[in-house]
Amino acid sequence: MPGFFKQCSALSMTNLRSLHRRKLISLSMVLSVTLVVVVLLGFLSMANGFRKTLAATGAADVVLVTSQGSFSETTSRLTTEQLHLLQEAPGIARDAKGRPMVSPELLVPVDARRQSDGQAAPLSLRGVGAEALELRPALAISEGRMFTPGTGEIIVGARLAARYQSMQIGDSITFGQSKWTVVGHFTAGGSVFDSEMLADIGQVRALFNRQGQVQSLRVRLGNPADFAAFQTYVEGLDMGLKAATEKDYYSAQSQDLSRIILFIGWPLAVVMAIGAAVGAMTTMYSSVSDRLVEIATQRSIGFSRSAAFVSTLIEALALTVMGCAIGVLIAWLGLDGWSASTRSGASTQLSFELALSVPIIVNAALLALCVGLIGGGLPAFRATRVPLRSAMTGRST
Amino acid sequence: MPNDTDITLTHVTKSYPLGKSRIPIFQDLTMTIPEGDFLAIMGPSGSGKSTILNLIGGIDTVDEGQVAVGHTVLTGMSDAALTQWRAAHIGFVFQFYNLMPMLSAAENVELPLLLTPLSARARQERVRTILDIVGLSERAGHLPSELSGGQQQRVGIARAVAADPKILLCDEPTGDLDRTSADEILDLLQLLNRKLGKTIVMVTHDDSSCRVAKRTLHLDKGKFIQREEELMVCR
Numbered sequence: 179m180p181g182f183f184k185q186c187s188a189l190s191m192t193n194l195r196s197l198h199r200r201k202l203i204s205l206s207m208v209l210s211v212t213l214v215v216v217v218l219l220g221f222l223s224m225a226n227g228f229r230k231t232l233a234a235t236g237a238a239d240v241v242l243v244t245s246q247g248s249f250s251e252t253t254s255r256l257t258t259e260q261l262h263l264l265q266e267a268p269g270i271a272r273d274a275k276g277r278p279m280v281s282p283e284l285l286v287p288v289d290a291r292r293q294s295d296g297q298a299a300p301l302s303l304r305g306v307g308a309e310a311l312e313l314r315p316a317l318a319i320s321e322g323r324m325f326t327p328g329t330g331e332i333i334v335g336a337r338l339a340a341r342y343q344s345m346q347i348g349d350s351i352t353f354g355q356s357k358w359t360v361v362g363h364f365t366a367g368g369s370v371f372d373s374e375m376l377a378d379i380g381q382v383r384a385l386f387n388r389q390g391q392v393q394s395l396r397v398r399l400g401n402p403a404d405f406a407a408f409q410t411y412v413e414g415l416d417m418g419l420k421a422a423t424e425k426d427y428y429s430a431q432s433q434d435l436s437r438i439i440l441f442i443g444w445p446l447a448v449v450m451a452i453g454a455a456v457g458a459m460t461t462m463y464s465s466v467s468d469r470l471v472e473i474a475t476q477r478s479i480g481f482s483r484s485a486a487f488v489s490t491l492i493e494a495l496a497l498t499v500m501g502c503a504i505g506v507l508i509a510w511l512g513l514d515g516w517s518a519s520t521r522s523g524a525s526t527q528l529s530f531e532l533a534l535s536v537p538i539i540v541n542a543a544l545l546a547l548c549v550g551l552i553g554g555g556l557p558a559f560r561a562t563r564v565p566l567r568s569a570m571t572g573r574s575t
Numbered sequence: 576m577p578n579d580t581d582i583t584l585t586h587v588t589k590s591y592p593l594g595k596s597r598i599p600i601f602q603d604l605t606m607t608i609p610e611g612d613f614l615a616i617m618g619p620s621g622s623g624k625s626t627i628l629n630l631i632g633g634i635d636t637v638d639e640g641q642v643a644v645g646h647t648v649l650t651g652m653s654d655a656a657l658t659q660w661r662a663a664h665i666g667f668v669f670q671f672y673n674l675m676p677m678l679s680a681a682e683n684v685e686l687p688l689l690l691t692p693l694s695a696r697a698r699q700e701r702v703r704t705i706l707d708i709v710g711l712s713e714r715a716g717h718l719p720s721e722l723s724g725g726q727q728q729r730v731g732i733a734r735a736v737a738a739d740p741k742i743l744l745c746d747e748p749t750g751d752l753d754r755t756s757a758d759e760i761l762d763l764l765q766l767l768n769r770k771l772g773k774t775i776v777m778v779t780h781d782d783s784s785c786r787v788a789k790r791t792l793h794l795d796k797g798k799f800i801q802r803e804e805e806l807m808v809c810r
């Protein structure tokens with residue numbers, strides 16, 4: 179029925195053109211929707227950025243072995259005997275010289291000073307074996323060179339070097355009693371390793387007085403399909419060890435934190451959306467009473483109830499869409515790519531970027547749409563019940 | 576056999592609720608307004624003049640009895656059907672003009688045409704013709720706020736006749752105007768009645784409207800009476 183659309187579009191245009199009479203209250207509706215959208219986008223893009231960072235970290239053919247019952251590497255301990263047995267496990271890839279591609283690792287929390295305010299912030303220094311780079315294909319030296327094993331040399335994530343003091347190549351940096359020389363910067367493809375520093379595990383143990391300590395063993399498999407056999411072997415040792423592919427390990431970690439972010443973000447956004455919907459309803463009711471005589475006149479002329487309904491709803495949706503668009507724009511310009519950091523399970527900082535994505539924006543837009551529909555629905559219904567005799571008695575403004 | 580646009584009210588009873596009781600407006604009112612009539616209805620405030628227009632225009636309903644226009648019985652029709660019927664058969668002229676303030680004169684006149692199958696071009700054409708008839712071709716692009724009261728009412732009348740309805744219902748069309756503008760409006764209505772054959776029912780307080788009307792009825796306490804003095808004045 180083309181007549182119906184003609185009616186709706188005519189009345190909608192008339193409504194929208196009268197918006198300037200209700201400037202303030204309409205603007206308040208737009209801004210409340212904006213606020214809801216920005217908050218939701220903030221949380222969702224945070225969770226998304228975090229998930230992306232951790233997802234970029236995991237490889238399917240690298241296995242992380244920790245002692246069972248430990249949530250993270252830091253609370254895990256592997257004995258020398260366990261390390262020897264683990265090297266015998268099936269499926270481990272070997273390098274050109276026939277050595278098993280494994281890296282015993284040890285994370286030490288250290289303090290570094292931020293360039294911005296000179297304050298100390300906790301970072302992770304990771305002691306690694308000589309094969310560490312082979313086990314991290316995403317990691318690339320962007321400047322300088324790899325540390326030489328057995329020396330007090332250190333390489334740092336390029337992202338950290340830009341933000342903390344004494345991390346330029348050639349700088350020496352002190353952590354507690356230990357002194358290190360920075361010889362390289364690296365990038366790690368947006369993974370958690372981006373916010374770490376790497377040094378020789380022997381040196382780390384010596385300088386931090388952690389003789390003989392290993393927290394985890396990273397193992398490269400010849401083939402991801404070998405994981406089952408490897409895991410069976412590890413469990414068969416019956417030493418309380420746990421093997422997980424890096425991918426699983428980090429995605430499990432990311433799930434926890436993104437779930438927390440979402441558990442805060444969604445309810446907060448929904449509560450705010452309910453508030454915004456109530457506000458929208460007030461706005462739209464006042465729009466209907468502002469247009470009372472106009473609506474009654476249009477209906478007397480012969481415009482249908484449904485056109486009065488739709489045109490009022492469209493006014494609500496137009497304001498909602500405006501608010502949503504402003505919100506997305508603000509999030510785009512202000513939030514996307516923003517660095518955030520968190521204290522991860524390792525109690526050191528992991529930095530990641532807020533990442534907007536289409537599904538996230540769709541989510542926020544749907545929430546905004548609900549605000550518009552709920553806020554506009556009842557007032558639109560009211561518009562269909564305007565007593566027509568008010569056209570006779572009323573003055574239009 | 577009634578003509579196509581004879582308006583007939585048969586045994587109409589209408590009351591409005593007031594608290595628990597009801598105030599009666601009409602009791603057993605029967606009247607006919609024949610096609611081509613120009614009826615002026617006068618009477619004190621609250622006597623039910625607007626209510627009659629609303630009943631004829633299908634924007635209010637009777638308690639008992641029946642309202643019919645031609646062969647169409649309005650009583651009992653659904654709101655949607657009445658709305659469609661109004662679009663095709665009734666033009667309203669209001670005391671306060673009721674123009675859409677943010678639409679230009681031409682757009683206001685075009686509004687009822689959007690309810691017809693006319694193409695955009697045909698609508699423009701028609702708007703131009705009608706604005707010409709009411710003498711406002713020069714003001715087509717003006718907003719109501721840029722027009723005088725008399726001019727706004729002429730736009731109101733142009734809008735009422737745009738879709739070419741047979742019946743015009745006017746509620747105190749000159750009530751808010753000075754003498755000169757009021758006379759222009761009355762002349763315009765007379766022209767629409769005499770030249771274009773519109774049936775006009777006009778509620779008015781304006782004594783000089785009997786100059787243009789074919790009949791004047793006085794409404795008091797729900798009954799129509801014909802007053803000697805009025806007949807005198809107009810003859």
Ligand SMILES: Nc1ncnc2c1ncn2[C@@H]1O[C@H](COP(=O)(O)OP(=O)(O)OP(=O)(O)O)[C@@H](O)[C@H]1O
Nearest residue numbers: 567591592600618619620621622623624625626627
């Ligand atoms: N919706 C309504 N609810 C209650 N009472 C109403 C309603 N509509 C009209 N009335 C009453 O019905 C009576 C007739 O109203 P109506 O508007 O027809 O009078 P009128 O002759 O047009 O008066 P006026 O000259 O002031 O316009 C009035 O007493 C009015 O208060």
Ligand SMILES: [Mg+2]
Nearest residue numbers: 624625626746
């Ligand atoms: Mg009245």
